[in-house]
Amino acid sequence: MPRPATVPMANDDPPWLSLKMREAMEAWLFLGPTLAGFLIFFAGPLVAVVGYSMTEWNLLSQQSTFVGLKNYSHALTENPDFWLVVRNSAIFALGLVPANMALALALAIALSRPFRGVVVFRTVFFAPVVTSAAAWAIVWKFLLQGEAGFVNQMLAYVGIAGPNWLREPNWAMVAVIATRVIKMVGLNMILYIAALQAIPRDYEAAARLEGASSWQIFTGITWPLLGPTTLVIMVITTIGSFKVFDHIYLMTGGGPENGTLVLAFAIYEQGFKFFNVGYASALAMIMFVIVMGLTLVQLAVRRRDT
Amino acid sequence: MKTLTTLLAVSATALVLASPALAAELRMTIWTGNEAHLKMLNGYAESFKATHPDVTVKFETIPPGDYTQKLTFQLAGGNAPDLGWLMEDAAPTFATANVLEDLAPTLNSAKDYDFADFSKPAMGLWMTGAKVWGVPFSTSPFVIFFNKDMFDKAGLEDPLALAAKGQWDMAKFQDVSKKLTAANGKFGFEFKDGQGYDSRIMHALMPPIRAYGGDVWVGKTCGFDSPQSTAAVKQLHEMVFKDKSIVPPGEKGDYFSGNAAMTINQISRASLMPQAGFKWGIAPLPTGPGGESPVIGQAGIVVFAAGKQKKLAAEFVAHMTTKAGVATAAQFFPPARQSVLASDAFVNSNNLIPPAQMKVVGDAIAKGKVLPAHEKSPQILAAMKPRVDALWRADANVESALKAVCGAIQPLL
Numbered sequence: 050m051p052r053p054a055t056v057p058m059a060n061d062d063p064p065w066l067s068l069k070m071r072e073a074m075e076a077w078l079f080l081g082p083t084l085a086g087f088l089i090f091f092a093g094p095l096v097a098v099v100g101y102s103m104t105e106w107n108l109l110s111q112q113s114t115f116v117g118l119k120n121y122s123h124a125l126t127e128n129p130d131f132w133l134v135v136r137n138s139a140i141f142a143l144g145l146v147p148a149n150m151a152l153a154l155a156l157a158i159a160l161s162r163p164f165r166g167v168v169v170f171r172t173v174f175f176a177p178v179v180t181s182a183a184a185w186a187i188v189w190k191f192l193l194q195g196e197a198g199f200v201n202q203m204l205a206y207v208g209i210a211g212p213n214w215l216r217e218p219n220w221a222m223v224a225v226i227a228t229r230v231i232k233m234v235g236l237n238m239i240l241y242i243a244a245l246q247a248i249p250r251d252y253e254a255a256a257r258l259e260g261a262s263s264w265q266i267f268t269g270i271t272w273p274l275l276g277p278t279t280l281v282i283m284v285i286t287t288i289g290s291f292k293v294f295d296h297i298y299l300m301t302g303g304g305p306e307n308g309t310l311v312l313a314f315a316i317y318e319q320g321f322k323f324f325n326v327g328y329a330s331a332l333a334m335i336m337f338v339i340v341m342g343l344t345l346v347q348l349a350v351r352r353r354d355t
Numbered sequence: 356m357k358t359l360t361t362l363l364a365v366s367a368t369a370l371v372l373a374s375p376a377l378a379a380e381l382r383m384t385i386w387t388g389n390e391a392h393l394k395m396l397n398g399y400a401e402s403f404k405a406t407h408p409d410v411t412v413k414f415e416t417i418p419p420g421d422y423t424q425k426l427t428f429q430l431a432g433g434n435a436p437d438l439g440w441l442m443e444d445a446a447p448t449f450a451t452a453n454v455l456e457d458l459a460p461t462l463n464s465a466k467d468y469d470f471a472d473f474s475k476p477a478m479g480l481w482m483t484g485a486k487v488w489g490v491p492f493s494t495s496p497f498v499i500f501f502n503k504d505m506f507d508k509a510g511l512e513d514p515l516a517l518a519a520k521g522q523w524d525m526a527k528f529q530d531v532s533k534k535l536t537a538a539n540g541k542f543g544f545e546f547k548d549g550q551g552y553d554s555r556i557m558h559a560l561m562p563p564i565r566a567y568g569g570d571v572w573v574g575k576t577c578g579f580d581s582p583q584s585t586a587a588v589k590q591l592h593e594m595v596f597k598d599k600s601i602v603p604p605g606e607k608g609d610y611f612s613g614n615a616a617m618t619i620n621q622i623s624r625a626s627l628m629p630q631a632g633f634k635w636g637i638a639p640l641p642t643g644p645g646g647e648s649p650v651i652g653q654a655g656i657v658v659f660a661a662g663k664q665k666k667l668a669a670e671f672v673a674h675m676t677t678k679a680g681v682a683t684a685a686q687f688f689p690p691a692r693q694s695v696l697a698s699d700a701f702v703n704s705n706n707l708i709p710p711a712q713m714k715v716v717g718d719a720i721a722k723g724k725v726l727p728a729h730e731k732s733p734q735i736l737a738a739m740k741p742r743v744d745a746l747w748r749a750d751a752n753v754e755s756a757l758k759a760v761c762g763a764i765q766p767l768l
Contacts, residue, residue, distance in 0.1 A: 107452065108427060108431045109448065109449070109452040109454060111431065194605050195603060195605035195606045196606065197606055213604065213605045214605070215605055216552075216604045216605040216744075216747065217748075302553065304553075304740060304741060304744050305604075305741070305744040305747075306741045306742075306745055307741040310741075318737060321424055322424070322733050322737065323733050323734050324427060
């Protein structure tokens, strides 16, 4: 029998909790798991690394001594290899980020409109992204051998004597950047395609009616509207370029002549080859600050431009 | 009531006495996955049951490339194995870090062990004063593996024959490498496992440097830039870039698949030869102005101080390295025990290598010197690597590159 409308509804909520407190409790319950994950897997390790970076801790002997900022001062003022490593990381990022973004945008423009076989082309360019990084690096290492390597044999067909790609410092850097660009460009291409397809066609149609050329449409309409996507791509590609490790480890091992020794690889060497956990942690913190700084600069530039 | 209590007490005591001792399992880390090696190791575990019936041994294979690193993680992570193999370059680092157990008390008290039978030079890396940090299970000299078919095709005497006549020296080595390259269209020589420019720098440079009478370092002094070392490396450089008879950096020329006429390696690699499909042999390293100077690679068995069953683990080490134990392993791993080395059983122990060639191995152990090791070996190798890379350019200045090597490693020595 239906309850008479005049009978007040029983209130199941505990009378001692106000509405505001109940809402807060519910919010904490929903936030709790994520917050716990953040504290355990991000904030905790970050604080621990800050602590480790102020110790001289040998992983093998398990001896640890508090040394304050000595690891930082050693890296920044005494160890000449540190600045070489920073320089290499910067060259890697400066080579990889623009090349990756330009190629991704070009591919996205070419593949954002429907034509026969477009899905096949998109799949071909995206496939390296989901390919095992180890397999990718090893295959390229094989292809980039000296005179007998596939790449140099192809170059020889057209009369070019290719260098010994992975044995000459400058060419080794070019080789790891190029192979990394080919590996990761598909991801940025997909992001750009999604952004391009979200731009209303009316804008282009209206511009054409006004007599705008394709270049004018691109520079005046498409590129500005791609701004937010470009920012995201630039940030994640820059962060990724500073964190590169597997590619370097498998293709060059940081060589030749330390020509491809980048920050993430130097951290690995200090921590896991020389067992200097304290110094490796200091390098990791420096890398964190560099990447965070670059990200903030990119965000600030974007904010200023909009 | 009193009778019942007494009966219960007697029964309980009898049950405790009759029950077997608590079973124990030792965990030993190794870097081989070879079936024959594992069979031999399991044989040691089986025969250990004669004195320790309730002890089993679990062998855990870690790939050699990551071995020292993964072992370190296990130790640092509080998951120390009881015992394990250790490579020679890691021995001083581990001993200095106090992570190894002194085996001397167990070995000296083991029945019929005869510790003095181990050759003194072979024990050098594994002892500090009277303390014994490990027992070498492999004291394996580097030898030249040669492709007899390629020598025959080039109409050349093979290195074993040349050595018998006292003509196998560094000059001859360069000469035959060049002729082999011309006659076969394949490289004359390949560095150990094709890694002489990367992870096997020492294995590439040490033999010629010692043949010329030099050394990479002596005590705390770097020897890379000595006149002897410079002459040796200049010869290698000439062979790589002028003669083009050594597989150059960045190229593949695998000896074991017939793409190089000679290589340098240890006899454990003979296991690859039945599948190689060509006639082969082993010979001593070429001599030089420094005379005969065989180079030896070593590996030892150690007990970890953080292990939970140190005494039992040390007893298992003693069991594996008795005279009988070492004789069993000699088919794969050349021994450091002089009695085994001198026995006929040793020269007949490897069914792939004829006794005359096994004698080459025995002679090299008797006359050789172990590869250099240092408590800062990982740092030294990392400091050397980029400077040694500079050597392997066609236009390299060998003298200045070697001086740069010394500049980088001298502070670490």
